[in-house]
């Protein structure tokens with residue numbers, strides 16, 4: 001039986017019977033779960049010519065937005081995959097944020113975007129759209145020959161991992177079948193049935209708090225495009241409230257509820273409306289689109305690789321949504337695993353490279369969990385002293401700018417630097433620290449276009465103001481920074497020239513001011529797992 | 531040690547009296563809140579994580 005566990009917003013991949021149901025077939029990669037991470041994973045692999053089959057137990061994207069905030073790095077990854085344009089076109093960009101306490105505004109901030117980047121720091125977009133745009137891009141890539149298959153209403157019921165392959169048992173409306181894979185990637189979400197089947201743990205902290213999330217549709221002009229955050233407002237005493245704009249005149253409201261609540265009562269339409277009315281005032285017309293109550297936790301698996309089975313996205317790690325690090329973090333898993341798995345499947349790198357998926361992404365997840373735990377601790381202080389300092393910060397924030405830096409309603413997702421990774425090579429630390437080995441490349445405007453559009457998909461030697469030594473296995477890009485001030489500032493600092501070796505995921509592998517081909521080759525070998 | 535733990539305020543008795551006076555007439559909770567604000571203000575003024583870490587250590591071990 002393939003149960004319907006949730007309603008779908010877009011029915012994108014209805015069940016179809018396939019020949020593989022009659023005869024066991026072996027695939028290079030099978031992805032369990034077609035959420036944003038599973039779909040992006042399939043797209044990344046497929047574009048690299050790797051055969052990827054996605055199995056999802058539903059036939060489309062779930063109703064209810066969940067993620068709304070997608071960060072710049074996610075958009076850059078989506079750009080590499082060819083689906084960022086519709087996201088940015090549909091998405092809402094905001095810069096102005098206001099912070100309120102009780103009945104008054106205590107300060108505002110303007111996140112003026114830094115010039116010289118193709119993509120904004122983040123956009124607000126409903127998760128179902130994000131997923132839909134990825135799936136549409138998969139269709140297009142498939143038409144161009146990318147070996148990707150999506151099977152809706154295919155529920156994985158069992159997994160057996162062997163030395164040289166994995167066997168999955170899959171249930172469908174036509175009954176069960178088996179299929180085999182060289183590798184399996186479990187993108188089956190926070191309750192990960194694959195994790196359960198393998199008996200693997202998922203440890204962390206549950207935050208003793210509940211949040212009522214309501215998406216409401218209002219006429220366009222009711223509220224300006226800005227983010228509003230309230231501490232202890234009259235319409236939700238003692239708790240916080242967040243208001244965010246999404247496309248299609250949808251507004252996201254997060255009401256903090258506290259720990260001891262009656263979920264059913266809180267979810268009743270009249271009670272949700274009472275809260276929303278209190279906030280918007282009695283005369284504002286709106287429709288309730290979606291409501292849900294969440295308890296947040298920060299958890300992670302100990303290992304993201306188990307032999308031939310990898311965990312990516314929420315199945316591997318979960319964060320509270322403050323700082324929008326869930327889906328954004330998962331997209332970095334995709335970015336990291338895609339090229340490594342392709343290199344190993346194509347015989348270009350050894351198995352060891354795959355271990356670095358865990359080490360690098362665990363590092364990233366730990367950073368995300370740390371940041372989102374800190375935000376949650378600020379919003380839901382765990383002790384009287386913690387609450388006292390939180391209130392002291394708010395007392396001061398109105399008068400003293402320094403205290404605003406302590407106000408933490410989420411630190412926006414930024415990609416992590418893989419400091420200490422086994423894949424990192426030489427560094428010249430007189431070059432800017434923000435681009436040290438392990439860091440994701442930073443965009444810059446060059447020759448009337450964007451640097452980021454020229455990076456990724458393979459190893460590249462980026463030579464700025466000098467000739468690039470030719471090495472096997474890397475493409476060469478030569479740039480002149482004299483007409484590109486952002487490039488000079490971000491990549492050279494005080495130096496007159498530099499050579500960067502970049503990985504297929506646009507992260508810096510090694511860098512020099514002067515170097516020889518042999519040194520680049522050595523760094524390339526290191527970056528491929530040695 | 532980066533933290534100054536030797537006398538550094540020219541008029542220690544005067545400062546001490548100001549500190550106590552600032553709390554005069556406050557309920558316990560208000561006093562605690564004032565201390566918390568003061569800690570945050572002073573910590574920001576110091577701004578050096580090494581000094582702050584040493585100050586935290588010293589206060590815990592005293």
Ligand SMILES: Cc1cc2nc3c(=O)[nH]c(=O)nc-3n(C[C@H](O)[C@H](O)[C@H](O)COP(=O)(O)OP(=O)(O)OC[C@H]3O[C@@H](n4cnc5c(N)ncnc54)[C@H](O)[C@@H]3O)c2cc1C
Nearest residue numbers: 033035036037057067068069156189313314324326327328
């Ligand atoms: C209220 C809220 C707000 C959030 N806001 C943000 C935000 O602003 N920004 C952000 O980046 N993140 C945010 N997140 C987190 C984000 O929603 C998740 O990180 C993201 O959905 C994870 O994607 P995923 O693909 O890993 O998992 P999921 O989206 O959970 O997808 C898992 C998929 O696997 C399928 N599946 C499960 N079991 C099986 C099986 N046995 N066989 C086949 N298929 C199976 C499921 O049907 C589903 O399609 C938020 C989350 C919440 C709850």
